[in-house]
Amino acid sequence: MKNLTILAFLLCISHVFSQTDSTDTGFELDEEIYLKILDSINNSYTFQKGTIQLGNDLATLHVPEGFKYLDGQQSQRVLTELWGNPPSETLGMLFPEEISVLGDDFTYAIEITYSEEGYIDDDDADDIDYDDLLEDMQESAIEENEERKKQGYPTAEIVGWAAEPFYDHNAKKLHWAKEIKFEGMDMNTLNYNIRVLGRKGYLNLNAISDMDKLHLVQNNIDRVISSAEFNPGKRYSDFDPDFDEVAAYGIGGLIAGKVLAKVGFFAALLKFWKIIAVGVVAAFGTLRKRLFGSKNA
Known part of the structure; x- marks a missing residue:
C-alpha cells in the first residue's frame, strides 16, 4: 500500500523532469526540488x-x-x-x-x-x-x-x-x-x-x-x-x-x-x-533519506 503514495510522489517528480531539457543529462534531483514539490501539493489545499x-x-x-x-x-x-x-x-x-x-x-x-x-x-x-x-x-x-x-x-x-x-x-x-x-x-x-x-x-x-x-x-x-x-x-x-x-x-x-x-x-x-494513510510518514521519510541522507549526514 505504501507504494501508491510513493508512486504519487514520483509522478510529481517525473512531471518536473518532463519540463526540463531532455538532452540535459546533468540534471539532478535535490532537496530544494523535493521541498518545492511538497509545498506545491500542500499549498493547493484551502x-x-x-x-x-x-x-x-x-x-x-x-x-x-x-x-x-x-x-x-x-x-x-x-x-x-x-x-x-x-x-x-x-x-x-x-x-x-x-x-x-x-x-x-x-x-x-x-x-x-x-x-x-x-x-x-x-x-x-x-x-x-x-x-x-x-x-x-x-x-x-x-x-x-x-x-x-x-x-x-x-x-x-x-x-x-x-x-x-x-x-x-x-x-x-x-x-x-x-x-x-x-x-x-x-x-x-x-x-x-x-x-x-x-x-x-x-x-x-x-x-x-x-x-x-x-x-x-x-x-x-x-x-x-x-x-x-x-x-x-x-x-x-x-x-x-x-x-x-x-x-x-x-x-x-x-x-x-x-x-x-x-x-x-x-x-x-x-x-x-x-x-493507505498510515504509510504516508514512513514512505516520505524513507524516500527523503534515500534521496538526501548522504548529503545531510
Missing part, C-alpha cells in the same frame, strides 16, 4: 476554521482549537489522489493545524463521513461485555485472512483495545479505539472511532494514524468528540417511530462493524479506515 455546516443542513462542526478543516471535495482528492483510497463520499477532514496533508510532519487526520442506516437503538449499551466482543472481532479477523490474501491485501490481526468503548448516553456519542497489526507493517495501526448518533444514522469521525500517535489523538479526543452535532430535526431526540426506520443493529453491532457475519470483518474495516 483550510477553514470556525463553524462549518456539514451536508445539506445535516450537522454542524465547530472546528476544535488546534485543528483545521478541509472540505469534502478537497478531502476526496487527498484520500484518493494522494493516499490511494477507493472513491467514497466524505464530509471533510480535520487535521492538526501544524501538520501538512503530505510530508514528513504528518501525524494523523480525522475523516468525517455520514452513514444513513437508520436510528440506532442504544438499549444494549449497558449490557455489552466488551471483552467478549473483542474476542469475537479477533476471531472474525483471523477467519478472513485467507480471503484477504486472495484479494491481494495484507493479513490483519486485532491486537486489542487501544481505548475501550465508551458510550455517553446523554450526548448520544460513542468512541473506542483498536490496535491492529497488518502483515508487513513495522508499526501497528491505530483505528480510533467516534460515532455521533442521529435520527436516521450517525456521523463517523475516524482517526487515521499509527499506534505511536495514540497519545496525540487522546490528548485532543474530548475536543473532537464535542465538536460535531446534528442540526435540529436531525438529532437523536427527533426520532419518530411512526416514520423513521430503525437500524438492524445496536451499539454492539456498531462497534463490531455491524453484521460481521454478513459483510465480513475486512469489508467493515475498509469502510471505516483508510489503509
Whole structure:
C-alpha cells in the first residue's frame, strides 16, 4: 500500500523532469526540488476554521482549537489522489493545524463521513461485555485472512483495545479505539472511532494514524468528540417511530462493524479506515533519506 503514495510522489517528480531539457543529462534531483514539490501539493489545499455546516443542513462542526478543516471535495482528492483510497463520499477532514496533508510532519487526520442506516437503538449499551466482543472481532479477523490474501491485501490481526468503548448516553456519542497489526507493517495501526448518533444514522469521525500517535489523538479526543452535532430535526431526540426506520443493529453491532457475519470483518474495516494513510510518514521519510541522507549526514 505504501507504494501508491510513493508512486504519487514520483509522478510529481517525473512531471518536473518532463519540463526540463531532455538532452540535459546533468540534471539532478535535490532537496530544494523535493521541498518545492511538497509545498506545491500542500499549498493547493484551502483550510477553514470556525463553524462549518456539514451536508445539506445535516450537522454542524465547530472546528476544535488546534485543528483545521478541509472540505469534502478537497478531502476526496487527498484520500484518493494522494493516499490511494477507493472513491467514497466524505464530509471533510480535520487535521492538526501544524501538520501538512503530505510530508514528513504528518501525524494523523480525522475523516468525517455520514452513514444513513437508520436510528440506532442504544438499549444494549449497558449490557455489552466488551471483552467478549473483542474476542469475537479477533476471531472474525483471523477467519478472513485467507480471503484477504486472495484479494491481494495484507493479513490483519486485532491486537486489542487501544481505548475501550465508551458510550455517553446523554450526548448520544460513542468512541473506542483498536490496535491492529497488518502483515508487513513495522508499526501497528491505530483505528480510533467516534460515532455521533442521529435520527436516521450517525456521523463517523475516524482517526487515521499509527499506534505511536495514540497519545496525540487522546490528548485532543474530548475536543473532537464535542465538536460535531446534528442540526435540529436531525438529532437523536427527533426520532419518530411512526416514520423513521430503525437500524438492524445496536451499539454492539456498531462497534463490531455491524453484521460481521454478513459483510465480513475486512469489508467493515475498509469502510471505516483508510489503509493507505498510515504509510504516508514512513514512505516520505524513507524516500527523503534515500534521496538526501548522504548529503545531510
